[in-house]
Amino acid sequence: MRRIVPLGRWVLLVLVVVFGVLGDAPAPAEAPPPAVAAGTAAKDFRLATPSTQVLPARVRATGRGAVSRTFRELQLNLCHGGIAPCGDDSTLPEIDALLRQLSGSRTPPDLITLNEVCRDDIARHLASSMADVWPADKVFFLFAPAVDGNRGGAMAPYPCADGDAYGNAVIGHVPDAQYHGLAGLYGTYTAQTADPEKRSFGCLYLARHYYACTTHLEVADRAVAMRQCVTLMIEVIPFLAGHEGGNLPTVVGADLNLRDGAESPQNVRHCVPAGYHRAGDGDVMHVMVSGDIGLARTDRFPLRHTDHNAFLVTMTMP
Known part of the structure; x- marks a missing residue:
């Protein structure tokens, strides 16, 4: 059940933390990231329970595992909701091929941010594709659905053509020995148009490592899109960092x-x-x-089965 108590422009919120690993041994015994206390308020955005999952490593790593300072973020818009004509049944296989290409050239993504996807695209396909690239690491993801404005204030997910939830996602990986917990933050913006697809954001906190967020902003009204963007960057991310108790490198792909x-x-x-x-x-x-992150280079990869090319950004973590 989503616990949301609207108070005008201010709402109570829930931040869900993932401690365990599905299908794997329990996470390390140290204290994981704490949940937000009931009664915490946020302005210009409305929050609900995020959908997060952590997948176990497929093979046992040797040593403690190292986190490279070179970090690659892959931003994708897959247009894969089944309603708009820009995506098709070949979209996900095309992304699989891109991941194999990047892995083969020793430039695999550490983080993937995605827009216009269905939840099963992530949970049943692309999270596994990421695990193919990083078999010795834990793979984690967050799914942040858009909200169906035709359902009133229920925060019901906006549907894909097949009825699955439609929205945004973040997928990442981390060496087993470097995993210290995961927290997710998900919500919608106060600023919206009359379109029934209410725009959302999703953020992950990978404890001791970084924050990562994605969103897909309003297309029909750029003034509304700007208000949404400012809310994410000026309010949501500082709120998350403030709750977690410290500054960490932050990556937003959208x-x-x-x-x-x-x-x-x-x-x-x-x-x-x-x-x-x-x-x-x-x-x-x-x-x-x-x-604190240095941008090193950008690369664009043409895609035939969506209306946006893949955008890969290579950076240097502190």
């Missing part, structure tokens, strides 16, 4: 439906907080990182 072109109030640069860096694909997909 289809923002905002561009960096002629100067205007809706130029994506106005959404980048002071101290952050941004890399864009020349269109609407962007990766923003906190100032």
